Amino acid sequence: MGNEKTRTRYIGRSIPQNDSPLKVTGTATYASDIELPGMLFAKLVTSDRAHAKILSIDTKEAKSVPGVVAIATGSDFPFRIGIYVGDRDLLATDKVRWVGHPVAAVIAETLQAAEEAAEKVQVQYEDLPAVFNVRDALKPGAPIIHEHMSEYRVFPAFSPVPGTNIANKFVLKRGDAKAALDKAHLVIEEEFRMPRVSHAFMETQTVVALYRRDGVVEVWSSLQSPFAARYLMAQSLNMPVNNVIIHHPFCGGGFGGKAGLGWEPLVALLSKMADNKPVKLILSRKEQFVSAAVREAFIAHVKAGFEKDGKFVAYQADFIMDCGGYGDYTVNVSRTTGYAADGSYDIENLDVTCRAVYTNQVPTTAMRGFGYPEGHWPLEQLLDRAAARLHLDPVKIRLVNLVKPGESTTGTGEHLREDAGDPRRVLSTIVKELKPNGRIPESKEPWVIRARGFALNVKGPSQPPNASGSSILKFNEDGSIDLLVGTGLFGQGTTTALCMIVAEEFGLPLEKVRVPFERGTDSTAYTWQTVGSRGLFVDGNATLGAIREAKAKIVEISSQVFRVPKEDVVVRDGAASVRGRPWLKIPLSDIAMAYTYPNGNAIGGPLIGTGTWTSVLNSYLNPETGQGIPSIFHTFGGTGVEITLNLLTGEICVEKGVQVEDIGRVINRLGVEQQMDGGMIMGMSISLWEKMQVDGQGWVTNPNFSNYYIARMKDMPGEIRKVAIETPQEDGPWGARGVGEMTMISVAPAIANAVFRATGVILRDEPMTPETVWLAIREQRPDLLEKAMKALGGTSDTTHLQRPLVRVKSGQNETS
Amino acid sequence: MKKITLNVNGRRRTANVEDNEILLDVLRDTLGVKSVKAACWRGECGLCSVLMYGKAVKSCLILAVEADGAKITTVEGLSRGESLSPLQKSFVEHGAMQCGFCTPAFVLTAHSLLTTNPTATDSEIKEYMSGLICRCGTYNQMLPAIKEAAKHYRKHASDDL
Numbered sequence: 021m022g023n024e025k026t027r028t029r030y031i032g033r034s035i036p037q038n039d040s041p042l043k044v045t046g047t048a049t050y051a052s053d054i055e056l057p058g059m060l061f062a063k064l065v066t067s068d069r070a071h072a073k074i075l076s077i078d079t080k081e082a083k084s085v086p087g088v089v090a091i092a093t094g095s096d097f098p099f100r101i102g103i104y105v106g107d108r109d110l111l112a113t114d115k116v117r118w119v120g121h122p123v124a125a126v127i128a129e130t131l132q133a134a135e136e137a138a139e140k141v142q143v144q145y146e147d148l149p150a151v152f153n154v155r156d157a158l159k160p161g162a163p164i165i166h167e168h169m170s171e172y173r174v175f176p177a178f179s180p181v182p183g184t185n186i187a188n189k190f191v192l193k194r195g196d197a198k199a200a201l202d203k204a205h206l207v208i209e210e211e212f213r214m215p216r217v218s219h220a221f222m223e224t225q226t227v228v229a230l231y232r233r234d235g236v237v238e239v240w241s242s243l244q245s246p247f248a249a250r251y252l253m254a255q256s257l258n259m260p261v262n263n264v265i266i267h268h269p270f271c272g273g274g275f276g277g278k279a280g281l282g283w284e285p286l287v288a289l290l291s292k293m294a295d296n297k298p299v300k301l302i303l304s305r306k307e308q309f310v311s312a313a314v315r316e317a318f319i320a321h322v323k324a325g326f327e328k329d330g331k332f333v334a335y336q337a338d339f340i341m342d343c344g345g346y347g348d349y350t351v352n353v354s355r356t357t358g359y360a361a362d363g364s365y366d367i368e369n370l371d372v373t374c375r376a377v378y379t380n381q382v383p384t385t386a387m388r389g390f391g392y393p394e395g396h397w398p399l400e401q402l403l404d405r406a407a408a409r410l411h412l413d414p415v416k417i418r419l420v421n422l423v424k425p426g427e428s429t430t431g432t433g434e435h436l437r438e439d440a441g442d443p444r445r446v447l448s449t450i451v452k453e454l455k456p457n458g459r460i461p462e463s464k465e466p467w468v469i470r471a472r473g474f475a476l477n478v479k480g481p482s483q484p485p486n487a488s489g490s491s492i493l494k495f496n497e498d499g500s501i502d503l504l505v506g507t508g509l510f511g512q513g514t515t516t517a518l519c520m521i522v523a524e525e526f527g528l529p530l531e532k533v534r535v536p537f538e539r540g541t542d543s544t545a546y547t548w549q550t551v552g553s554r555g556l557f558v559d560g561n562a563t564l565g566a567i568r569e570a571k572a573k574i575v576e577i578s579s580q581v582f583r584v585p586k587e588d589v590v591v592r593d594g595a596a597s598v599r600g601r602p603w604l605k606i607p608l609s610d611i612a613m614a615y616t617y618p619n620g621n622a623i624g625g626p627l628i629g630t631g632t633w634t635s636v637l638n639s640y641l642n643p644e645t646g647q648g649i650p651s652i653f654h655t656f657g658g659t660g661v662e663i664t665l666n667l668l669t670g671e672i673c674v675e676k677g678v679q680v681e682d683i684g685r686v687i688n689r690l691g692v693e694q695q696m697d698g699g700m701i702m703g704m705s706i707s708l709w710e711k712m713q714v715d716g717q718g719w720v721t722n723p724n725f726s727n728y729y730i731a732r733m734k735d736m737p738g739e740i741r742k743v744a745i746e747t748p749q750e751d752g753p754w755g756a757r758g759v760g761e762m763t764m765i766s767v768a769p770a771i772a773n774a775v776f777r778a779t780g781v782i783l784r785d786e787p788m789t790p791e792t793v794w795l796a797i798r799e800q801r802p803d804l805l806e807k808a809m810k811a812l813g814g815t816s817d818t819t820h821l822q823r824p825l826v827r828v829k830s831g832q833n834e835t836s
Numbered sequence: 837m838k839k840i841t842l843n844v845n846g847r848r849r850t851a852n853v854e855d856n857e858i859l860l861d862v863l864r865d866t867l868g869v870k871s872v873k874a875a876c877w878r879g880e881c882g883l884c885s886v887l888m889y890g891k892a893v894k895s896c897l898i899l900a901v902e903a904d905g906a907k908i909t910t911v912e913g914l915s916r917g918e919s920l921s922p923l924q925k926s927f928v929e930h931g932a933m934q935c936g937f938c939t940p941a942f943v944l945t946a947h948s949l950l951t952t953n954p955t956a957t958d959s960e961i962k963e964y965m966s967g968l969i970c971r972c973g974t975y976n977q978m979l980p981a982i983k984e985a986a987k988h989y990r991k992h993a994s995d996d997l
């Protein structure tokens with residue numbers, strides 16, 4: 021089924037997401053739009069200390085505010101939650117771990133009353149020594165942020181180190197990196213960094229919960245993964261799983277930040293406390309920045325060894341990720357960064373250590389492609405650096421080192437399947453679309469440089485080995501189909517792609533296949549999570565299973581009706597017919613509920629197909645060496661950019677982008693393009709502008725969109741070329757692999773490589789703001805600055821130069 | 837508390853509002869106009885945009901009492917039933933939305949641009965729309981969607997849209 025490249029009705033075409041009419045008319049219902057009768061409102065009280073013991077919480081004055089129903093503090097809810105490490109409290113118990121840590125929650129009849137009362141809650145603290153960066157947190161004698169680490173529930177794949185601030189340590193070892201580095205012709209040693217960034221999904225996290233009087237909790241939440249949220253909530257609150265019902269309305273963006281479990285258990289318990297009335301919590305934008313989890317920051321110290329011909333022989337990398345106040349999901353970010361540190365290259369000797377380390381900063385979690393943007397930021401820059409040092413072309417050096425599907429073994433010891441994708445074609449396509457070595461038009465202003473650069477990427481879903489999915493397909497009276505799948509919907513369009521597959525397989529018009537937009541864990545099929553670009557692959561395969569089962573039933577019934585062998589029956593064009601005798605045909609509507617003979621006898625029954633999918637190949641990785649098979653597929657791709665760099669201001673502008681991914685098979689071309697454009701724009705925004713600024717006391721100083729700039733329409737590149745390569749993967753649905761996150765991974769290193777190629781300036785830090793870029797130019801290429809100043813007619817003495825005050829983006833009004 | 841009257845999408849609506857209540861909350865919570873979204877509550881994201889006397893404004897920055905008597909249009913006011921306005925249709929056809937949370941504001945803001953300037957250039961469109969944020973980064977679908985719809989606005993420039 022599926023994989024043959026025949027003429028298709030839907031597969032490969034551009035189809036708008038089927039929920040578009042609701043979105044465009046403002047009638048799609050998001051969690052924030054939900055109102056239940058008698059609904060109350062919750063407001064958080066958050067810590068103004070980075071690390072402090074809670075001495076007392078006085079709620080007397082707050083309770084006197086009219087409309088206040090109840091106030092909860094940590095001791096009311098002594099539960100620990102977290103997907104991989106159960107290190108989170110619902111409200112701080114005993115102590116606070118960062119500025120923004122929720123300490124109490126007020127429930128009131130109106131949001132205004134809740135807000136007013138929240139300000140009146142008095143918390144007495146006793147400060148503890150705080151630690152704000154990972155290097156300090158690793159020092160002997162550093163303040164310990166989680167003293168009770170040894171009591172935490174830990175998922176088997178992770179290794180926290182009790183008595184330290186290490187939430188997880190992952191090691192990948194292959195060959196002998198040290199010996200190979202000693203012998204290498206060229207060794208580059210460097211440090212790279214990324215800051216904390218906010219997912220900044222437009223809809224802040226929102227939960228409505230109703231703790232019913234029969235002990236069942238119903239939750240409507242702006243989240244990605246209803247089933248994971250259900251299970252983790254039941255597990256941490258010690259409830260039967262089916263007593264938790266998670267409804268998944270429309271969700272205003274996720275990007276990983278709404279994966280796993282969020283505020284659902286807190287709001288559920290608030291509802292219970294408020295006499296089983298429904299309670300709603302909407303995070304303010306500031307709370308979303310400082311009280312919820314964001315993307316982690318990291319420092320990577322790397323050493324890369326190359327031979328004369330460019331062969332990448334050894335890679336030693338030490339990643340230290342700052343997971344902030346809790347490690348919950350970030351422990352898996354560190355694992356993934358570690359096992360994927362070699363990107364798409366065959367490096368014989370690897371020695372990678374990745375530690376996730378607690379600090380008294382805002383906690384962190386998964387974000388789009390997690391582990392891979394981290395690993396690719398150093399890796400893809402190292403290749404361009406080595407190429408320059410070895411007088412090789414950046415394309416050439418990659419050709420020397422790229423993995424060869426069918427032959428190569430990845431760093432974790434996985435033999436790359438032959439149909440894993442075609443990284444060489446990805447590279448040649450980028451070259452064709454970007455022409456990195458072609459003539460670059462000179463800019464009219466001599467202080468503005470035009471440059472081209474590119475970077476490759478690879479990514480697979482990072483999930484537990486047993487993460488499975490299922491699908492149920494129900495026929496209706498007229499032969500239309502309701503498809504039940506648990507994959508969440510927050511803009512990626514997976515369910516539209518799944519409907520296309522079903523419509524294609526049965527030869528039905530697309531309008532006849534529908535996935536309910538709003539789904540609940542009690543009424544749809546299970547899937548582990550909606551993360552890691554796994555949805556189409558896992559739920560697509562499960563759906564193909566459901567299609568197979570339904571088709572088998574249709575064939576069974578029709579063969580009886582036609583009195584022909586089953587092999588002779590074909591299902592297509594919305595009907596079952598007999599091969600070679602097209603006049604023998606029954607429309608699916610006549611079988612859907614039972615086939616009825618002229619005399620009224622009926623056979624069959626309401627048609628249902630079910631399917632499941634679980635990977636049989638994956639395993640936990642070896643705790644000492646990181647060896648094993650972590651992913652169900654690898655998508656190879658890359659990004660090219662043409663930029664302008666203003667030497668006088670340090671401002672980088674992306675003029676053109678090229679996005680290439682080998683996604684196996686395009687199901688919905690429009691969906692793929694949306695991801696490629698969206699990944700380009702988000703990647704550009706994060707790599708050029710986004711950074712959560714923190715002061716010396718641990719306060720985030722820019723928790724708003726004035727001072728935390730996000731790409732607007734005027735910032736998008738003039739042109740984004742998008743190419744989907746199709747090297748089908750035999751076990752992918754119609755040959756497809758995932759694409760959603762991949763599109764963001766190589767944007768940052770592509771930009772840095774463009775700057776490096778044109779100027780030789782190395783950019784070690786994200787974001788590449790005008791200030792950091794200008795300082796790097798002044799430090800590394802003062803001659804360029806001199807020339808630029810001269811061209812402008814100014815001084816050529818750059819020693820005392822201050823970067824001119826330019827208002828580049830609102831909120832980035834920086835001087836050096 | 838003060839009683840205000842609004843004309844919302846052609847219907848007369850009244851609401852009792854506090855002095856410090858913002859138009860956004862009155863529209864969403866009191867009057868149930870849920871297409872108006874919010875993502876920052878301080879004038880930075882543009883998702884709470886509504887048309888006030890035909891002009892795009894951010895409803896989180898306007899006190900409800902200031903809006904007393906105003907003619908307000910939200911995206912619900914652009915089309916009726918299952919038929920879509922030219923802009924809405926164009927947004928759907930171009931796939932100009934992912935999560936859709938920003939979509940009503942972008943559609944409405946584009947409508948306000950095209951009614952006053954149906955011949956807007958690419959850079960005029962980009963500039964005008966840059967008061968709004970789409971985190972999904974669907975700008976590259978929105979731009980052609982707006983341009984396509986502009987044809988319709990040019991044709992009907994003299995009609996009342």
Ligand code: FES
Nearest residue numbers: 877879881882896
């Ligand atoms: S909510 Fe009004 S501009 Fe953001």
Ligand code: FES
Nearest residue numbers: 934936970971972
């Ligand atoms: S479509 Fe998600 S924010 Fe615009």
